[in-house]
Amino acid sequence: MLIIRKLILLLVFGCFCQLALGQQVVRYNISLKFTDSKQSYYIDLLELALKNTVEEFGAYKLEPVVIEMPQGRTAIMVEKSDLIDVTWRMTSQELEQSLSAIYWPLLKGLMGYRVFIIGKDKQEQFSQISVEEQLKILIAGQGSDWPDADILQANGYNLMRSPASGLLNMLEKGRLDYFPRALHEPWVEIAERDQFSVEKHIMLRYPAPMFFFVNKENHLLRDRLSLGLQRAFEQGDFEKLFQHHPITKNVLERAKIDERIVFELTNPLLSERALASIEKIQPYITH
Template sequence: MSHAFWWKLLIGIITLAGALTANATNTPTAPTHNQTVLPTDKSPQQVIIKIPQQEFSSSGHTNYVITLLRLALARSKSPNEEIVLQSIPETFTQARLIAELQRGLSVDVIWTMTSKEREDAMQPIRVPLLKGLLGKRVFLIRAGQQDVFSRITSLQQLAQLTAGQGAHWPDTDILRANGLRVHTSIQYELLFSMLRGGRFDYFPRGVNEAWIELEAHKDEGLAVEETLMLSYPAPMYFFVQHGNAALAQRLEQGLELMIQDGSFDALFESHPSLMHFLKRANMKNRRVFKLANPGLPEETPLQEARYWLGD
């Protein structure tokens, strides 16, 4: 055979080999058991934030806070991130949630009323989620007991009755520091049956909580008291584990951006679990007893009017 024939055959073999090599390079292979597949630049990076389960009774309140959390995280995320909120499977008491957050194991962020002890235990993001609404307290009482409360005109008279509260809630210390008697329970849901059974006389609840909880316990013979209200500074914050600066910064940045562009107030004023019940509380026609909150940390931004509900 001629020299030209062999030369053409050699070129053909080289070309075929190059094509096979290119296909092998461009075709992804299945990962082995120990192999990690890294995302491409265009693949979204999933960021999972573990949050608490909540009692059904506070579902309206929880819906607002989770919506706010989602929006704040969306404002502070990078373009290539996907934020996923993942509820933990267990329902914990507040004390257990705080312990879990301190350990940094099952939950990444919680929301609760602040206190000196809680800010020592966890990192607060000092933007009041409810604009102080949680400190406007109306009472759940037994149906048929309204006359008892209608006759009360002073804090000293109210102190003759007994309130019910959670054993680990900051509110318990606030009420006691102001001379009020308090009966406690570790279990939130147990407080409703204890009220019904006469273990205490009234159950102070935030105006954003009382009617939702009444609906959740509509067959237990309870009512919302119509004439009285307690008022004390009680900011609810997002909390993260001490040292989790990245998540704390995300939350603070996102919340501040929402305040600046008006979307924080827009959500607060439109969410059905808040303003509807604020109007229903008829605060201007109630006798209001203002209480001191000795457990309030010095860093509380009380002078920042943009954070708080106006009078």
């Protein structure tokens, strides 16, 4: 408890110092225990949005806050203005009611394009699947607090929820049959795990935009990120980052989506505004 209090005091003191220097401090959460290289994409995009708005909003400083916690907890901390100013999450109506969403899809809607991590000797089993009912018999694994779990369940999939950190171990032990992941995720996650492979035959697809979220009272950061992302999309900076970032580079080609059977799912969690956000970026998407 004493360590946490000291951390809070240091962060508050740091924020006052930065404000005195005329900088807007933007704090986000990272984990040291469960490092995730994919987060670098969102951090770079966050920096791009802030950089694009220096003229209107002034200097900024991105500040990582190291606290080990599940995904859902970060949203609660942003809602309470507790140590974190921004988070990035797949959206839902519930999340948009508690936080201010920046309605520019950070992955161009590709978060809802799902391929599977499977055991390395299981490809033949999945290659035999031709209709959705065959897949629904098998057990998918998803994080306990992930919106994807609710989406799969609403579409009638056989699902096991678990803390995200344990899903690959559950898959290895045979408690799961497959682990659906967004197009940019599986290859990074199993790069050093030879016991797994990325399934080659099937893809799930549902509308699932990924947004930045800030506290509802933080109008300054909301307006800054909204303007910064709009400029990034319209001026081509976003597309350049997406096409060349190590996390998203060649993601469509790598997944070979044209060679897959696609099962279309509905997303009951989406607001009309979130759905419209996917449509408005279509002119900027290149494949």
